[in-house]
Amino acid sequence: MRTNQPQTIYLSEYQVPAYLVDHVDLRFELFEDGARVHSTLAMRRNPESAQGDVPLELDGDSLTLEGVALDGEQLEAGAYEDQGDKLIVRGVPGQFELSVVTWIEPQSNTRLEGLYKSSGMFCTQCEAEGFRSITFYPDRPDVMARFRTRIEADQNAYPILLSNGNPIEQGSLDNGRHFVTWEDPFPKPAYLFALVAGDLVEKRDTFTTCSGRAIDLRIYVEPRNAEKCDFAMDALKRSMRWDEEVYGREYDLDIFMIVAVDDFNMGAMENKGLNIFNSSCVLASQDTATDAAFQRIEAIVAHEYFHNWSGNRVTCRDWFQLSLKEGFTVFRDSQFSADMGSPTVKRIEDVTLLRTAQFAEDAGPMAHPVRPASYMEISNFYTLTIYEKGAEVVRMIHNLLGDELFRKGSDLYFERHDGQAVTTDDFVRAMEDASGRDLGQFRLWYEQAGTPVLTVSDHYDNSRGVYRLNVRQSIPDTPGQSNKKPQHIPFAVGLLNGAGQSLPLNLSAREQGGPTERVLELTEAEHSFEFHGLAERPVPSLLQGFSAPVRVQYPWSREQLLFLMSHDPDGFNRWDAGQRLAVDVIQALIKAPDDAEVEPRLVEAYRQLLNDTSLDQALVAKMLLLPSEAYLVELAERADVPAIHAARKRVLSHLAASLRDDLLACYQRHLVPGEYQLTSDAIAQRSLRNTALAWLLHLDDEQGRELALELFHNADNMTDRLGALRALVNSGFEDDRNHALEAFYERFRDDPQVVELWFSVQASSDQAGQLAQIRQLLEHPAFDWKNPNKVRSVVGVFAGQNLAAFHNPDGSGYQFLADQVCRLDDSNPQIAARLVSPLTRWKKFAPHYSGQMKAALERIRDKSELSGDVYEVVHKSLAD
Known part of the structure; x- marks a missing residue:
């Protein structure tokens, strides 16, 4: 059992750094057995610090110190102290130059933080605190410096040497080595430092900015991936143009580079001018990437590029302000994706993730505000609350201010704080100053954890033609927070008459001729709003566009939900009505007798969707998807996963059987010949026919089987091939399933990203992903414990998506996950801590399951030498 508890860091204890760094000169000597790092820091005392004449303390982690010099003079051992995680130098002057030489071993760095090797190349990941694993440094985001970096390596093994900024010098050295020197003219914190050295293929293009500057664009990949860069390059150029047009942000350096890396803990990293990407987030071709993968790549490329301003030029003062850059940038990339495709579908996708996973986080033991008050390990706070809820907070400001004032606020924010490390308060203040709006109460969104609940009731006065809407807000208690204050909530509403027409909201x-949509502003615990001039009782359309990250409780009848599903002019609320109706039907069957009737009107509603070709087919594709088991678990008081699984499966079987002919017709109607296209219409057609195929195979339908086999063997794109494979894997046709899996693997065995899809299709299936089969996948030659993507595609998918198998009543799934977390904790604590998540909400489940989940957490807790990352998650999960 761990005996040394990690230190808790508090926002309230923040102090400005005692010393600043003006310039960093780095020289890397890269060898096969390690790397020598020469660091020269131009430093001075911080005039804003009240700490006085304190010793210089630099952060370090797993470094071998070879020398320290102050202003060119080597220091004797007694003049400094190497504490392992700190280098302390006493008696430094007010301004000085400190030189440090360290030896590190990137080849044995399995944590994938700092400098490490992946597929034969050197690469870095320094956010949040990885730079201290490279050299001793004040590794905090409010220390910003200009960097010059010289990289030396064997020219044959590492012909490409990259770092931040622009290349200023290169040449040959003795013994077949060479060097390149890079200079970044913009001050940055150390977490944005990047280095790559490898034998890579370069793909080049150019982009001309709005001011006429030509930007050199480069993507670096391993030779086998040379044909998978075109889409990412086009996405990058679209992102650059969009950021100029929508936010007025022009790129600042002469070169923008992206490097694809197979072994990466995160999705991608926005290092200044040199973005390092997980290969799965940048490489794509129609043969190897699904439509969803293309869309994800476009969004991630945009996200990392947008960070150039919202994160790099203006960065966060401390890690408590992480959402300052991440929430704002997620909002920006969401806007971009909406503009590139269907805004309604994009909103549905964002809210699905939020309601299924972030709301669960808000209701669990790791709940924390968008701006946390404390943490033990910052790597545990790269959460959906920081990213997705943080984006929703920015979206609410946009909803309150409107397009024009929000743009003025963002312009002021960038102009006021360019080159600075700032806080969420600085962001909100810029929005206030530009708009004249008081957002004082709104700041509570950054301070209070938990998902607000809006309880809505209504009354219609027929004699007066007045409809009253009553709204009461409350926020559940979360760890360390109770008795919370009312928040400022934009609540978008509409009203519909019996013909489905939108009514004026007077x-x-x-008032006469009022708008048909209004954003009501909730600021008190309770509000009442009256709408006048209504000739009949309306049907309310509440929280249109999901205008705030809240739960809405209103007693909709099934008739009203069916009505909204067909008539609501707000596309998001039309989808949401269908989801609420399906949830109501499934929940009613969880404890119902086996012969209980499935709501017949649900079948007719889905039949209408399937056959109405006048509707946006992208929206139809989303509306046909039943609520996920994860979302149903989140809605349950004490979840019985096998019962939820059985009820959902029963509804799906009933729908598929009742709609068999409609599904076949839908499949054939959307089987459009011609070249593969990545347009919204083409994506919707593939989504619809693959949904229809999956439903048919759910029935073990023989005609569906033939269609799936034909599609699997003849598809010209990965979306259809994977859709057919998934349908077969989830069917009862065991021989076809096994043959298809074998054929798929043999075809794509040399493509790591496609093999990850192959793993995940099996791990997510209750037919092919039982625990015995999952253990076999871990023994497969293609599985690699050192590769986070492989681990996530098997262990993470099994525990997070294959809920019926993971929550086996015998508890074997929980013990399995505990075993894998303990194993990974010794090599990659970040990944281990993220994998624990399915166990952390043990209190959410029925007693039979919760007790066994708690026991698995306790076994992890009792592991010797438990990492700080996992310790924090487990400790908070087991706390009363």
């Missing part, structure tokens, strides 16, 4: 008898 807030007084004097």
Whole structure:
């Protein structure tokens, strides 16, 4: 059992750094057995610090110190102290130059933080605190410096040497070695430092900015991936143009580079001018990437590029402000994706993730505000709350201010704080100053954890033609927070008459011809709003566009939900009505007798969707998807996963059987010949026919089987081939399943990203992903414990998506996950800590399951030498 508890860091204890760094000169000597790092820091005391004449303390981690010099003079051992995680130098002057030489071993760095090797190349990941694993440094985001970096390596093994900024010098050295020197003219914190050295193929293009500057664009990949860069390059150029047009942000350096790396803990990293990407987030071709993968790549390329301003030029003062850059940038990339495709579908996708996973996080033991008050390990706070809820907070400001004032606020924010490390308060203040709006109460969104609940009731006065809407807000208690204050919530509403027409929202008898949509602003615990001039009781359309990250409780009848599903002019709320109806039907069957009737009107609603070709087919594709088991678990008081699984499966079987002919017709109607296209219409057609195929195979339908086999063997794109494979894997046709899996693997065995899809299709299936089969996947030659993507595609998918198998009543799934977490904790604590998540909400489940989940957590807790990352998650999960 771990005996040394990690230190808790508190926002309230923040102090400005005692010393600043103006310039960093780095020289890397890269060898096969390690790397020598020469660091020269131009430093001075911080005039804003009240700490006085304190010793210089630099952060370090797993470094071998070879020498320290102050202003060119080597220091004797007694003049400094190497504490392992700190280098302390006493008696430094007010301004000085400190030189440090360290030896590191990137080849044995399995944590994938700092400098490490992946597929034969050197690469870095320094966010959040990885730079201290490279050299001793004040590794905090409010220390910003200009960097010059010289990289030396064997020219044959590492012909490409990259770092931040622009190349200023290169040449040959003795013994077949060479060097390249890079200079970044913009001050940055150390977490944005990057280095790559390898034998890579370069793909080049150019982009001309709005001011006429030509930017050199480069993507570096391993030779086998040379044909998978075109889409990412086009996405990058679209992102650059969009950021100029929508936010007025022009790129600042002469070169923008992306490097694809197979072994990476995260999705991608926005290092200044040199973005390092997980290969799965940048490489794509129609043969190897699904439509969803293309869309994800476009969004991630945009996200990392947008960070150039919202994160790099203006960065966060401390890690408590992480959402300052991540929430704002997620909002920006969401806007971009909406503009590139269907805004309604994009909103549905964002909210699905939020309601299924972030709301669960908000209701669990790791709940924390968008701006946390404390943490033990910052790597545990790269959470959905920081990213997705943080984006929703920015979206609410946009909803309150409107396009024009929000743009003025963002312009002011960038102009006021360019080159600075700032806080969420600085961001909100810029929005206030530009708009004239008081957002004082709104700041509570950054301070209070938990998902607000809006309880809505209504009354219609027929004699007066007045409809009253009553809204009460409350926020559940979360760890360390109770008795929370009302928040400022934009609540978008509409009203529909019996013909499905939107009604004017007149807030007084004097008002005439009011708008048909309004954003009501909730600031008190309770509000009442009256709408006048209504000839009949309306049907309310509440929280249109999901205008705030809240839960809405309103007693909709099934008739009203069916009505909204067909008539609501707000596309998001039309989808949401269908989801609420399906949830109501499934929940009613969880404890119902086996012969209980499935709501017949649900079948007719889905039949209408399937056959209405006048509707946006992208929206139809989303509306046909039943609520996920994960979302149903989140809605349950004490979840019985096998019962939820059985009820959902029963509804799906009933729908598929009742709609068999409609599904076949839908499949054939959307089987459009011609070249593969990545347009919204083409994506919707593939989504619809693959949904229809999956439903048919759910029935073990023989005609569906033949269609799936034909599609699997003849598809000209990965979306259809994987859709057919998934349908077969989830069917009862065991021989076809096994043959298809074998054929798929043999075809793509040399493509790591496609093999990860192959793993995940099996791990997510209750037919092919039982625990015995999962253990076999871990023994497969293609599986690699050192590769986070492989681990996530098997262990993470099994525990997070194959819920019926993971929550086996015998508890074997929980013990399995505990075993894998303990194993990974010794090599990659970040990944281990993220994998623990399915166990952390043990209190959410029925007693039979929760007790066994708790026991698995306790076994992890009792592991000797438990990492700080896993310790924090487990400790908070087991706390009363």
